[in-house]
Amino acid sequence: MANLTGTKRIEKRFKDLKKAGRTGLVTFITAGDPNNVTSNEILKKLPGSGADIIELGMPFSDPMADGPAIQASSLRSLNNGNLMLTTLEMVSDFRKVDKDTPIILMGYFNPIYLYGITNFVTDAAKSGVDGFIIVDLPPEESEMREPVKKAGLSFIYLIAPTTDSLRIPIITEHASGFIYYVSVTGITGTTSAASGDIATAIKKIRCHTDLPIAVGFGISTRKKAREIGNYAEAVVVGSAFVNKISENLNEDGTIKDGCVVSVLDLVRDIADGLSQ
Amino acid sequence: MSKLNTYKAGPDENGHFAMFGGRYVAETLMPLIIEVEHAYNKAKKDEAFQLDLRSYLKNYVGRPSPLYFAERLTKKLGGAKIYFKREDLNHTGAHKVNNCMGQILLARKMGKKRIIAETGAGMHGVATATVCALFDIPCTIYMGSKDIERQSQNVSRMKMLGADIIPVISGTGTLKDAMNDALRYWVANVETTYYLIGTVAGPHPYPAMVRDFQSIIGEETRGQIIEHEGKLPDSLIACIGGGSNAMGLFYPFLDDNVRIIAVEASGEGIETGKHAASLNAGVPGVLHGNRTFLLQNNDGQITDAHSISAGLDYPGIGPEHAWLHDVGRAEYVSITDKEAINAFQTCTRLEGIIPALETAHAIAHTMKIAGDLPKNHVMVLNMSGRGDKDIDTVSTYIKANK
Numbered sequence: 001m002a003n004l005t006g007t008k009r010i011e012k013r014f015k016d017l018k019k020a021g022r023t024g025l026v027t028f029i030t031a032g033d034p035n036n037v038t039s040n041e042i043l044k045k046l047p048g049s050g051a052d053i054i055e056l057g058m059p060f061s062d063p064m065a066d067g068p069a070i071q072a073s074s075l076r077s078l079n080n081g082n083l084m085l086t087t088l089e090m091v092s093d094f095r096k097v098d099k100d101t102p103i104i105l106m107g108y109f110n111p112i113y114l115y116g117i118t119n120f121v122t123d124a125a126k127s128g129v130d131g132f133i134i135v136d137l138p139p140e141e142s143e144m145r146e147p148v149k150k151a152g153l154s155f156i157y158l159i160a161p162t163t164d165s166l167r168i169p170i171i172t173e174h175a176s177g178f179i180y181y182v183s184v185t186g187i188t189g190t191t192s193a194a195s196g197d198i199a200t201a202i203k204k205i206r207c208h209t210d211l212p213i214a215v216g217f218g219i220s221t222r223k224k225a226r227e228i229g230n231y232a233e234a235v236v237v238g239s240a241f242v243n244k245i246s247e248n249l250n251e252d253g254t255i256k257d258g259c260v261v262s263v264l265d266l267v268r269d270i271a272d273g274l275s276q
Numbered sequence: 277m278s279k280l281n282t283y284k285a286g287p288d289e290n291g292h293f294a295m296f297g298g299r300y301v302a303e304t305l306m307p308l309i310i311e312v313e314h315a316y317n318k319a320k321k322d323e324a325f326q327l328d329l330r331s332y333l334k335n336y337v338g339r340p341s342p343l344y345f346a347e348r349l350t351k352k353l354g355g356a357k358i359y360f361k362r363e364d365l366n367h368t369g370a371h372k373v374n375n376c377m378g379q380i381l382l383a384r385k386m387g388k389k390r391i392i393a394e395t396g397a398g399m400h401g402v403a404t405a406t407v408c409a410l411f412d413i414p415c416t417i418y419m420g421s422k423d424i425e426r427q428s429q430n431v432s433r434m435k436m437l438g439a440d441i442i443p444v445i446s447g448t449g450t451l452k453d454a455m456n457d458a459l460r461y462w463v464a465n466v467e468t469t470y471y472l473i474g475t476v477a478g479p480h481p482y483p484a485m486v487r488d489f490q491s492i493i494g495e496e497t498r499g500q501i502i503e504h505e506g507k508l509p510d511s512l513i514a515c516i517g518g519g520s521n522a523m524g525l526f527y528p529f530l531d532d533n534v535r536i537i538a539v540e541a542s543g544e545g546i547e548t549g550k551h552a553a554s555l556n557a558g559v560p561g562v563l564h565g566n567r568t569f570l571l572q573n574n575d576g577q578i579t580d581a582h583s584i585s586a587g588l589d590y591p592g593i594g595p596e597h598a599w600l601h602d603v604g605r606a607e608y609v610s611i612t613d614k615e616a617i618n619a620f621q622t623c624t625r626l627e628g629i630i631p632a633l634e635t636a637h638a639i640a641h642t643m644k645i646a647g648d649l650p651k652n653h654v655m656v657l658n659m660s661g662r663g664d665k666d667i668d669t670v671s672t673y674i675k676a677n678k
Contacts, residue, residue, distance in 0.1 A: 061577040062452065062563060064459045065302040071446060083575045109300060110562045111576030136300040136562065140290055160304035162466055167307060185304055186464035 003099040006152035009130050010102045010177045013052060014212045014233055023229035023274045025050055026214050027267055028106065028238030030057035030070065031087040032077035034245055034255055039077075041260050042245075043094050047101045049264040050271020053214075053234065055133065058087050058107030065135045067189035069239040072246060076253075084111050084120070088127040095128030104156060104177070106133040109144070118147050125151040131177045132156065139174050149176070159205055161185045161197070172209040179211050180236065183228070184218045189239025192218030199231045222273035229274050237270055283530035283605050286596065291480020291566075294602065297595035299479040301565045305459075308466045309565075313481040315386050320488070325381060332377050336410070337367045339374075339492065343500035343656070348626040349642075356511070356649035358642060359504070360629070360659040361497050361525065370632065370661030371493060371521040372403035372474060378489035379472045380407040388470035391415045394458040396423055396451035396517065397587035397634065398430025399661055400474030405439035415439040418458040421449040423586045429665050448580045451517075451590045455564050475518025476594030479565030483594050490524025497656055498528055505654050511535035514658035515637040516608075517552070517588035519597045521660035530605065538597065539641045541583035542610035552581035554593045555601050555608040563591070568598040584613035584669060585633035587661075615640040617673055620663065632661035633669065 004012050017024045027046055032039050046054055059077040063070060091103055105124060112120045112134070121144070124132075131154030137144055139157065148155045154177025159168060162185055172179065181202060183193040202213055215228050216236030220243075225235045241263050248259035286293040301309060319325040333339040341362045350358045363371035383391060391408050393415070395401030401417040408415035417434055421443045424431050434441055442461075447453035455478075462471045476483045476490075494512075501509050512529060514522035516538045526536050543551035551557065554569045561570040563578060571579045571591035581591040600606040611619075616633060619640035624630045631639060638657055646655065663670075 061579075062447070062456055064456050064564070065304070065463060067460070068446075078577060108562075110570075110572070110578070113562055113567075114559070114572065114574075114576035135302050136565070138299065138301065138303055138306045140306070141298055141300055158303040160302070162304050162307045164307055171303070182304060184464075185466060187460045190464065 005128070006125065006130050007154045007176055008152070009100070010053070010154055013100070013102050014178065017052060017233065023232065024052035024234035025271045025274055026053040026055055026216070026234050026236040027051040027241060028055040028057060028236060029241055030059055030073040030077050031090050032059065032080055032082035033073040033242070034076050034249055035080050036082070036086065038255055038259060040090060040093060042263055043090060044097055045260065045264055046267060047098055049267040051101065051267055053102045053104065055104045055106045055236065055238070056087065056091065058084060058105055058111060060108040060111060063108060065187055067187040067239060069189040069242045069246065073242045084115050088123055091129050092127040102130040103128065104131040104133055105129050107135070109134050109136050112144065117144050121147045121151050121153065125153055130154060133158065133180060139171050145174060156180055158182050161201060165204065168205060169208045172205070172211070175209065175211055177211070178233070179205060179209060179213045181205065181213055181215045181232070182217045183215050186217070188217055190218060192224055195227050195231070198228055202231050222270050225270045226273045235274070241266060283600070284527065286599065287480060287484055291484070293596050293599035295560070296568050296598040297480055297483060297566050299565060300562045300567065301479045302463060304463050305466060309479050311386070315382055316481050316485050319382055319385060325385065329378055329381055333374065333492065337373050337377060338365065340496045341365050343497060343504065345504065346627055349623065352626060353643060353646040355651060356646040356653040356655045357651065358646060359501065359654070359656045361493060361656055362659050363493060363521065364629070364631065364659045364662040368399070368403045368406050369664070370399040370403065371490060371524060372400045373406065374492055374524065375474065375486050375489040375520060376403040376407045376472060380411055380413070383413070383470035383472065384411060386470065388468065389413070390465070390469045391472050392418065392458050392461055392469055393472045393474060394418045394451065394454040395474065396454070396589055397585065397632070398423070398427040398434065398665060399587060399632070401439070402430050402433050402437070404472050404474070405434040405437035408439065409437045416442060418442050418444050418454040418461070420444045420451060420454045423450055426669055427586055427665055450581070451586070452578065452581070459564070475520040476523045476596060477518045477564060477566060477568070477592060483566065483596055486520050487523045487527055487596060490520050491527045493521065493524035493658065494526060494528035497525060501654065501656060507654070508532055509534055509656045510653045511537060511655045513537045513539065513638050513642055513655060515539045515588065515634045515660060516593060516597060517541070517590050517634065519594035521658050523594060523596060525656070525658045526606065536606040537641065538606055538608050539637045540608060540610040541585055541588035541637055542612050543582040543584070545612055546610065550582040551610070552583040552588050552590060553610045554591060555597065556610050558591070560598070566595045568592050568595045569601070584616065584673060585637065587632070587634040588637065609641055611637040611640040617670060619643055620670055629659065630663040631659060632663045633666040635660045636663070
């Protein structure tokens with residue numbers, strides 16, 4: 001059978017997770033953080049360490065929905081001279097060794113807008129990208145949606161605790177791949193939400209869609225991931241990995257020996273917790 | 277499509293001025309921004325709200341602000357007749373308070389318990405802290421660490437008024453970064469907090485709402501100039517960072533036969549790369565909730581702005597200005613730090629009015645063009661703020677460049 005790509009690859013992954021009776025782990029890292037070589041190495045080793053889906057952050061100078069950890073990782077990457085093309089190259093490189101793990105590009109609209117929406121979507125699809133999460137494109141600003149759909153990729157929407165029952169169907173109507181439920185009213189890498197609230201919110205969303213739901217924001221430990229994993233098809237962990245990277249940097253920015261191992265150990269720890 | 281017969285119809289219901297504007301924000305904020313929009317639409321038609329606002333503007337802010345004939349400047353330049361719209365005489369010393377008064381009344385109506393705001397030069401911060409003191413609402417101001425240094429007097433004023441100042445060290449420590457951090461705080465506290473944006477930028481409805489609250493500047497000018505001159509002005513001129521004082525003066529005249537000039541800050545010169553001229557040297561992009569002209573690199577990363585004037589030190593511009601630029605209704609020119617300092621001194625000596633460094637950019641361009649205009653050409657300059665806050669910056673600059 002030919003390899004599935006785009007939305008199909010994402011669907012296949014969720015189907016397999018369901019068959020295995022397991023909650024998926026979505027891992028976020030910023031492309032090119034702390035440098036290209038290390039970032040590439042981490043990316044390639046993520047699936048083997050337990051990542052089911054990979055969110056790859058496209059660095060942006062002004063990430064308005066991100067906390068200090070991801071802001072800093074974005075800056076590290078940009079200071080290394082990384083471009084949108086570098087991120088796409090990372091994905092094509094990854095695809096040489098892995099054709100099953102979905103890759104979602106996550107970031108902000110401006111760099112894509114400047115690249116040219118259609119060009120970017122085309123180039124991303126060629127590189128092996130499967131979907132996009134664009135934080136500052138709510139369903140009302142829809143210019144990227146059609147090109148993404150046409151390319152057979154997923155436009156993944158966020159739903160937040162502030163999203164009311166009237167807005168949920170507006171969002172689910174256009175969503176594909178999965179729904180990303182932002183579990184806290186806030187930025188990435190700060191507080192975490194009570195699981196009771198998350199359960200209620202997810203129930204509300206399920207009234208409007210059959211798409212799988214991944215829960216993210218504020219999930220940094222094995223325990224929290226397991227707890228929330230009870231309610232969703234997948235959990236997203238981001239800032240915790242990014243923090244592991246920054247903990248493994250020397251003051252002058254050079255990388256300590258154990259950096260890659262330490263990130264992957266945390267991935268394995270959380271993934272093991274979800275499998276039990 | 278029907279022919280465009282007014283420049284005043286925008287934005288459309290999604291906040292777009294043609295391709296500019298819009299609502300590019302995280303989902304967490306969307307429902308609350310829509311709530312602000314609904315509350316504002318209601319307030320616009322609510323007579324009691326409007327009466328309340330007019331009353332505070334008159335008795336607390338001191339409106340109407342005078343329209344003053346700058347006779348000595350006019351004589352020196354030897355051409356157009358120059359009037360100053362004296363927004364510097366408002367309570368708190370700038371046009372910013374017009375908008376703050378409108379938005380604080382709205383926040384009260386919405387039952388919000390805390391106000392946050394970003395500030396560059398500190399004038400918007402001071403105006404926000406002032407109305408928060410007046411209505412006894414806790415107030416947090418985000419201000420870039422670099423701006424805190426160069427506008428220390430305004431920092432003291434805000435603290436005295438009871439505001440908490442949060443120094444912003446991310447990015448370049450200027451207005452853009454203050455806005456990022458204010459948005460981040462807002463995302464985490466949307467239910468209780470009202471974000472009082474100080475300029476005609478940000479997600480819809482802010483650009484239109486701030487313009488509406490500032491339009492009192494142009495509305496008053498209309499009546500006053502007819503009283504003085506028996507006719508509408510031939511031209512209007514104002515400085516732009518985000519563009520709120522300019523939008524306020526221009527908007528009521530958009531459909532009239534009046535030349536409109538806005539002055540950006542070109543810092544050390546556009547060719548040096550150290551400037552804040554987003555319309556003259558930027559390209560369209562998306563930042564802080566709207567599409568507009570932005571200073572950015574080829575890969576879509578926002579670049580640092582530079583201006584000696586903290587209030588103009590921003591890599592973007594309000595979306596309605598982006599549109600007016602695009603359709604050619606207004607002229608967008610630029611003035612360097614050096615020219616602004618020179619104009620600051622000229623205005624101070626000739627008229628006994630110490631202008632804000634922001635305003636000095638508009639004065640500098642006036643000094644460039646007025647001499648070549650006929651003597652019956654009537655020009656209104658928006659004296660958007662007073663310059664007490666800038667005395668140290670100007671003295672330091674003059675000393676360093678002697």
